[in-house]
Amino acid sequence: MFENKSILITGATGTLGSALTRSLLSGAHGSPKKLLIFSRDEAKQFHLMQSLEKRFGGSINARVASRIGDIRNYDSVVKALKSIDTVIHCAALKQVPNSERFPEEAIATNIMGINNIINAIQNLSYPVDTVIGISTDKAVEPVSVMGMSKALQEKLIIAANQDIPRTRFINVRYGNVLGSRGSFLPTFLSQVKAGLPITVTNAQMTRFLITLDQAIETIFYAYRHAPPGYTVIPRIKAARIMDIANLLASNSGIEILETGTRHGEKIHETLATASELCRAEAIDTNYLLIAPELATNTTEKPCFKKADIESYTSAEHLENRDTLRIKLIEFEKKFITELEH
Ligand SMILES: NC(=O)c1ccc[n+]([C@@H]2O[C@H](COP(=O)([O-])OP(=O)(O)OC[C@H]3O[C@@H](n4cnc5c(N)ncnc54)[C@H](OP(=O)(O)O)[C@@H]3O)[C@@H](O)[C@H]2O)c1
Numbered sequence: 001m002f003e004n005k006s007i008l009i010t011g012a013t014g015t016l017g018s019a020l021t022r023s024l025l026s027g028a029h030g031s032p033k034k035l036l037i038f039s040r041d042e043a044k045q046f047h048l049m050q051s052l053e054k055r056f057g058g059s060i061n062a063r064v065a066s067r068i069g070d071i072r073n074y075d076s077v078v079k080a081l082k083s084i085d086t087v088i089h090c091a092a093l094k095q096v097p098n099s100e101r102f103p104e105e106a107i108a109t110n111i112m113g114i115n116n117i118i119n120a121i122q123n124l125s126y127p128v129d130t131v132i133g134i135s136t137d138k139a140v141e142p143v144s145v146m147g148m149s150k151a152l153q154e155k156l157i158i159a160a161n162q163d164i165p166r167t168r169f170i171n172v173r174y175g176n177v178l179g180s181r182g183s184f185l186p187t188f189l190s191q192v193k194a195g196l197p198i199t200v201t202n203a204q205m206t207r208f209l210i211t212l213d214q215a216i217e218t219i220f221y222a223y224r225h226a227p228p229g230y231t232v233i234p235r236i237k238a239a240r241i242m243d244i245a246n247l248l249a250s251n252s253g254i255e256i257l258e259t260g261t262r263h264g265e266k267i268h269e270t271l272a273t274a275s276e277l278c279r280a281e282a283i284d285t286n287y288l289l290i291a292p293e294l295a296t297n298t299t300e301k302p303c304f305k306k307a308d309i310e311s312y313t314s315a316e317h318l319e320n321r322d323t324l325r326i327k328l329i330e331f332e333k334k335f336i337t338e339l340e341h
Pocket residue numbers: 010011012013014015016017038039040041042044069070071072089090091092093094109113134135136137150174175176177178180181183
């Protein structure tokens with residue numbers, strides 16, 4: 001898929017971006033010509049490059065380059081786009097409480113960042129083939145600033161197809177990536193390890209869960225199949241956060257504390273609205289492809305079948321408890337191994 005492509009990964013030092021970089025370097029989806037890692041913090045870039053060298057050998061320096069830059073800054077985005085074929089846009093502010101406290105920061109990163117990428121691509125003399133935006137269920141009927149900013153990121157990406165028909169702009173959208181930086185599961189596991197109570201904000205809360213591997217596969221699937229303006233959603237299951245806390249506490253005898261719903265937090269999440277599901281198509285049972293409302297440059301769109309789903313909320317799509325237990329045991333082992341190294 002990515003054979004001989006030059007790929008810009010914004011936010012490549014984050015949980016998703018670094019796993020994506022490793023996956024692209026493994027060659028399972030073709031051998032990219034160049035991967036450009038783009039983010040602000042030089043220490044994180046240094047550690048990522050070191051870990052890539054350790055894993056893939058010193059020769060990766062010919063294929064991976066890092067660039068310090070800020071997606072809020074148009075000039076630094078223009079420089080990063082030089083000779084790029086494909087953009088995978090992972091850079092974001094993603095913590096709900098931070099965006100509630102500093103909404104202008106979420107606007108600057110999550111909205112103006114993608115706007116800079118789109119404007120820069122429009123002004124390039126050569127074509128970028130694809131831009132993939134990574135979105136979240138929090139962008140659906142959003143109540144938080146973070147969710148609202150990601151909803152606008154999605155809309156900007158869809159609308160860009162109208163002005164820049166030579167580039168395909170698409171979105172992927174999913175729920176909580178298990179174990180991602182700052183998410184609830186590593187927090188719970190660290191609390192258990194330290195012998196502290198597990199803190200759950202609301203006992204009723206449910207969340208869609210996705211593994212890091214599934215999140216990356218969704219990006220590859222979207223790259224392979226999504227026509228311009230489409231949003232790709234993996235058909236994932238949800239869990240009650242309290243059930244996860246109980247499963248972890250039952251092995252350790254640790255208590256669970258309910259701390260109260262935070263600003264901007266929903267009790268249940270929605271992966272696609274009813275009106276989006278009216279436009280949902282499918283190639284197989286694992287993903288939904290939501291067609292854009294806006295007309296796009298979809299002249300050669302393949303004929304997908306209509307998807308068979310009327311609502312998609314986390315309250316209705318709970319994972320079976322035994323499966324959840326198995327997934328948690330696998331995750332816990334991996335997490336503890338990573339902590340020990
Ligand atoms: N994690 C989840 O559960 C989840 C679920 C659904 C969707 N997503 C989406 O997936 C994407 C990646 O999430 P993640 O979990 O990998 O996040 P993360 O671990 O917090 O990583 C964020 C990345 O973005 C970079 N970044 C932040 N602000 C930037 C800026 N202004 N300019 C350039 N780079 C910037 C960060 O590096 P520096 O700070 O060094 O710049 C870091 O590399 C985000 O778009 C997120 O909304 C995540």
